[in-house]
Amino acid sequence: MSEVQLPSRSEDFNDWYNTLVLRADLADYGPARGTMIVKPYGWALWENIQQALDRRFKATGHVNAGFPMFIPKSFIDREASHVDGFSPELAVVTIGGGKQLEEPLVVRPTSETIIGHTYAKWIKSYRDLPVLINLWNSVVRWEMRTKLFLRTLEFWWQEGHTAHATYEEAQAETQQMLDVYVDFARNEAAVPAFVGRKSDSERFPGADLTYSMEAMMGDKKALQAATSHNLGQNFARAFDIQYLDHNNEMQYCWTTSWGLSTRFIGAMIMTHGDDRGLILPPRMAPHQVVIVPIHKDDTEKAAVMEAVERIRGLLEASVRVKVDDREWLTPGFKFNDWELRGVPLRMEIGPRDVAKGSVALARRDVPGREGKSFVPQDGLDVAVADMLATIQVALLDRATAFRDENTHEPRDYAHFKDIVNDGFAFAGWCGGADCEIAIKADTKATNRCIPLEQPDEGGSCIYCGQTARERVYFARAY
Amino acid sequence: MSEVQLPSRSEDFNDWYNTLVLRADLADYGPARGTMIVKPYGWALWENIQQALDRRFKATGHVNAGFPMFIPKSFIDREASHVDGFSPELAVVTIGGGKQLEEPLVVRPTSETIIGHTYAKWIKSYRDLPVLINLWNSVVRWEMRTKLFLRTLEFWWQEGHTAHATYEEAQAETQQMLDVYVDFARNEAAVPAFVGRKSDSERFPGADLTYSMEAMMGDKKALQAATSHNLGQNFARAFDIQYLDHNNEMQYCWTTSWGLSTRFIGAMIMTHGDDRGLILPPRMAPHQVVIVPIHKDDTEKAAVMEAVERIRGLLEASVRVKVDDREWLTPGFKFNDWELRGVPLRMEIGPRDVAKGSVALARRDVPGREGKSFVPQDGLDVAVADMLATIQVALLDRATAFRDENTHEPRDYAHFKDIVNDGFAFAGWCGGADCEIAIKADTKATNRCIPLEQPDEGGSCIYCGQTARERVYFARAY
Numbered sequence: 001m002s003e004v005q006l007p008s009r010s011e012d013f014n015d016w017y018n019t020l021v022l023r024a025d026l027a028d029y030g031p032a033r034g035t036m037i038v039k040p041y042g043w044a045l046w047e048n049i050q051q052a053l054d055r056r057f058k059a060t061g062h063v064n065a066g067f068p069m070f071i072p073k074s075f076i077d078r079e080a081s082h083v084d085g086f087s088p089e090l091a092v093v094t095i096g097g098g099k100q101l102e103e104p105l106v107v108r109p110t111s112e113t114i115i116g117h118t119y120a121k122w123i124k125s126y127r128d129l130p131v132l133i134n135l136w137n138s139v140v141r142w143e144m145r146t147k148l149f150l151r152t153l154e155f156w157w158q159e160g161h162t163a164h165a166t167y168e169e170a171q172a173e174t175q176q177m178l179d180v181y182v183d184f185a186r187n188e189a190a191v192p193a194f195v196g197r198k199s200d201s202e203r204f205p206g207a208d209l210t211y212s213m214e215a216m217m218g219d220k221k222a223l224q225a226a227t228s229h230n231l232g233q234n235f236a237r238a239f240d241i242q243y244l245d246h247n248n249e250m251q252y253c254w255t256t257s258w259g260l261s262t263r264f265i266g267a268m269i270m271t272h273g274d275d276r277g278l279i280l281p282p283r284m285a286p287h288q289v290v291i292v293p294i295h296k297d298d299t300e301k302a303a304v305m306e307a308v309e310r311i312r313g314l315l316e317a318s319v320r321v322k323v324d325d326r327e328w329l330t331p332g333f334k335f336n337d338w339e340l341r342g343v344p345l346r347m348e349i350g351p352r353d354v355a356k357g358s359v360a361l362a363r364r365d366v367p368g369r370e371g372k373s374f375v376p377q378d379g380l381d382v383a384v385a386d387m388l389a390t391i392q393v394a395l396l397d398r399a400t401a402f403r404d405e406n407t408h409e410p411r412d413y414a415h416f417k418d419i420v421n422d423g424f425a426f427a428g429w430c431g432g433a434d435c436e437i438a439i440k441a442d443t444k445a446t447n448r449c450i451p452l453e454q455p456d457e458g459g460s461c462i463y464c465g466q467t468a469r470e471r472v473y474f475a476r477a478y
Numbered sequence: 479m480s481e482v483q484l485p486s487r488s489e490d491f492n493d494w495y496n497t498l499v500l501r502a503d504l505a506d507y508g509p510a511r512g513t514m515i516v517k518p519y520g521w522a523l524w525e526n527i528q529q530a531l532d533r534r535f536k537a538t539g540h541v542n543a544g545f546p547m548f549i550p551k552s553f554i555d556r557e558a559s560h561v562d563g564f565s566p567e568l569a570v571v572t573i574g575g576g577k578q579l580e581e582p583l584v585v586r587p588t589s590e591t592i593i594g595h596t597y598a599k600w601i602k603s604y605r606d607l608p609v610l611i612n613l614w615n616s617v618v619r620w621e622m623r624t625k626l627f628l629r630t631l632e633f634w635w636q637e638g639h640t641a642h643a644t645y646e647e648a649q650a651e652t653q654q655m656l657d658v659y660v661d662f663a664r665n666e667a668a669v670p671a672f673v674g675r676k677s678d679s680e681r682f683p684g685a686d687l688t689y690s691m692e693a694m695m696g697d698k699k700a701l702q703a704a705t706s707h708n709l710g711q712n713f714a715r716a717f718d719i720q721y722l723d724h725n726n727e728m729q730y731c732w733t734t735s736w737g738l739s740t741r742f743i744g745a746m747i748m749t750h751g752d753d754r755g756l757i758l759p760p761r762m763a764p765h766q767v768v769i770v771p772i773h774k775d776d777t778e779k780a781a782v783m784e785a786v787e788r789i790r791g792l793l794e795a796s797v798r799v800k801v802d803d804r805e806w807l808t809p810g811f812k813f814n815d816w817e818l819r820g821v822p823l824r825m826e827i828g829p830r831d832v833a834k835g836s837v838a839l840a841r842r843d844v845p846g847r848e849g850k851s852f853v854p855q856d857g858l859d860v861a862v863a864d865m866l867a868t869i870q871v872a873l874l875d876r877a878t879a880f881r882d883e884n885t886h887e888p889r890d891y892a893h894f895k896d897i898v899n900d901g902f903a904f905a906g907w908c909g910g911a912d913c914e915i916a917i918k919a920d921t922k923a924t925n926r927c928i929p930l931e932q933p934d935e936g937g938s939c940i941y942c943g944q945t946a947r948e949r950v951y952f953a954r955a956y
Binding site: 028030031032035036037038039040042043044046047063064065066067068069070071072075087088089090091092093094095096097098104105107114117118121122127133137138140142144153154156262326328 | 506508509510513514515516517518520521522524525541542543544545546547548549550553565566567568569570571572573574575576582583585592595596599600605611615616618620622631632634740804806
């Protein structure tokens with residue numbers, strides 16, 4: 001409900017975000033500290049994300065499976081970087097069925113270890129490869145500072161886990177899944193992102209190489225929206241995932257993992273939203289069109305509702321349409337409510353529209369009179385579909401322009417500090433962790449990713465001035 | 479793989495089941511005691527179950543949401559029967575982020591308590607009702623004797639949780655969801671079931687009334703395949719779920735819950751399988767048709783594969799089709815393998831079929847020559863769809879006949895003991911828990927359910943001989 005105005009997005013982005021997530025009925029706080037309840041409207045968004053990704057996963061040969069949430073604690077210790085990365089964040093089950101357990105179980109923070117144990121059992125020959133499995137589940141990481149969707153103790157995600165005969169295949173898979181995420185983000189969620197490799201300090205614990213997709217939020221901070229890891233033979237060696245090759249010799253597999261989580265809902269909110277609330281990209285919106293009937297008395301109501309039902313029937317086949325027939329609320333209240341909830345297109349139908357055989361349409365992404373049009377009821381399904389497609393493109397264009405307008409190449413370190421104060425810097429970097437650490441201490445900006453395609457001229461490191469190994473995106477990040 | 483024969487279903491049903499689940503690649507044991515890995519083939523079955531149910535849930539006005547797996551331990555204690563029922567089965571997290579927790583968290587065994595806590599926050603007025611939410615997740619119950627799909631420490635399921643203004647609405651919902659399960663089981667999984675009310679001793683801990691769907695497995699034991707509970711005001715009072723009614727007075731809500739789990743996969747296996755393996759109902763089968771190409775040399779291969787690809791293209795739009803092109807296996811091996819995995823229809827295409835413009839089709843449910851036919855490639859999509867529909871009906875008919883042939887009305891208690899030794903008994907019951915306990919001690923058979931429609935004449939209690947309150951199904955059960 002939107003009785004009270006949202007905090008201003010430009011004045012207090014953080015307050016705006018937290019208030020909006022609750023007010024738009026996307027999520028709520030769970031009773032255990034740091035946990036999240038995803039409410040039906042937020043879950044419907046997640047289902048649309050799931051379907052759009054799952055379709056892409058299956059089209060690239062992947063299958064889904066279900067793995068246990070409980071992992072013997074000793075598994076976590078087997079891969080050296082993995083244990084360092086995840087041990088501090090574990091939730092541990094010590095009591096089961098009223099008894100102290102001999103070996104505690106951790107609730108999965110991610111499944112590389114149990115996958116490694118299992119693939120070692122399943123994979124025997126090169127004929128069993130590749131194994132291309134994805135899991136839809138939730139994982140637990142004991143975060144201290146939580147924020148709905150962005151960082152919660154438990155979150156929902158998918159985690160892909162693949163095993164291959166060669167390094168080349170694993171590397172191709174790692175890149176393919178990054179491409180899948182980029183394609184999804186861009187074409188379904190209208191979220192344009194920079195992509196690249198993570199530096200050593202930002203890599204996944206246990207990976208040889210991590211790719212990430214980094215999106216710019218409305219406050220010009222970066223959000224890591226998905227990652228894809230080439231795990232090399234690290235987990236294969238830790239868990240003994242071996243196969244018999246064509247020459248009857250035992251070889252270690254090469255494995256990958258990749259994931260995208262409910263955090264992505266946060267990315268959509270912070271990419272597109274405005275002072276009046278959410279703006280959902282049409283392809284992801286639970287309701288693409290909301291119809292608000294307008295009538296004063298029973299006679300008007302009968303005529304209006306007849307038209308509303310007819311139009312709902314016409315649209316339903318091709319569009320996710322919702323009729324708001326709550327009689328105890330005014331049309332004005334409903335307009336605000338659906339704006340807050342980010343429905344891309346609002347359709348108003350009153351007695352005059354019925355008489356004229358038209359409807360009024362209001363685009364969520366274009367405020368005021370400019371976003372409003374009157375469209376004949378004849379052929380309305382086509383007009384609505386066209387308008388939704390237009391909105392989808394407009395959102396991507398706007399987000400891309402915003403990202404590019406706020407990404408700069410610094411002249412020098414003073415300029416760099418200005419830039420990362422309010423945007424992304426694309427800057428030379430010597431490759432040294434020391435410079436990353438110093439920059440972070442100084443500016444709170446981190447090395448977000450190293451683009452795969454580099455300009456010919458690297459220039460010099462923005463911090464130490466030595467020859468840059470490559471150019472990278474620096475930004476403050478969620 | 480099916481190099482070795484399955485144990486005989488009639489000789490050792492238990493061994494047959496356990497071996498088949500592993501051999502057909504449906505599931506595997508997880509590393510932590512009692513946990514289960516659902517392999518891709520088994521998960522594809524679960525996805526088909528999910529889709530068939532989710533469609534029905536949404537058509538009846540329900541929406542999905544995501545709730546945390548962690549529940550403060552104190553929540554479980556609030557509803558008196560609930561704590562008695564679930565306390566012995568809890569998995570408890572006592573350590574988080576390296577520290578002992580002040581209040582331990584339980585991993586949900588079911589979500590009535592956290593739902594109760596949350597609905598109390600969300601529901602304020604009669605206008606907020608009904609709340610019709612479903613969750614797809616996994617839950618943990620510390621079972622000591624586990625069996626893949628039937629009883630595992632963690633299992634996947636859906637749990638519906640609804641809140642209503644009146645008893646009548648809650649009761650209508652409880653019955654509606656039972657009907658949804660029955661419709662799903664019958665028309666999608668070809669699993670006919672008896673339905674009815676549970677007796678007091680078998681009721682869900684915290685429910686006023688539990689309905690269940692009881693299916694007969696191939697060994698004539700009963701399996702509870704789904705339940706639907708009218709929770710009365712028990713959880714509403716324990717968690718203070720109240721709403722302001724039309725007269726501005728506070729009232730407690732009436733709530734329901736209902737669930738179906740991965741256990742249902744066990745029900746499908748044990749309803750339809752035979753000595754050669756699974757028989758999957760076409761509407762649920764991950765692969766409805768498997769094409770096995772047959773060729774001796776490269777010339778034959780070229781011609782056969784051209785036809786195979788053409789036919790795959792023809793079928794793909796309407797049928798889930800799989801081509802088994804593994805060149806290192808013989809056709810005979812593949813036939814056995816896909817029989818083991820229960821694919822409803824096998825299509826063989828060899829050089830003679832290519833020459834004749836036909837294919838050979840073998841029905842999984844009709845063994846030998848009788849189940850085989852030769853069908854022209856012209857119009858094959860229609861012929862295949864018809865045959866799949868025929869198989870679907872045949873499986874339901876066979877299972878229904880089997881159930882009815884093995885369900886008897888006992889003349890007296892001696893006869894009753896004979897019947898439940900190898901089937902279901904439909905017998906009079908006085909309504910006393912003492913008789914249920916004595917019957918169970920004596921025969922291992924339990925009161926499965928009390929049909930909603932009762933014969934006019936109740937007769938006398940099969941155990942104590944007093945006037946029967948109603949007639950019920952007794953059987954040994956999983």
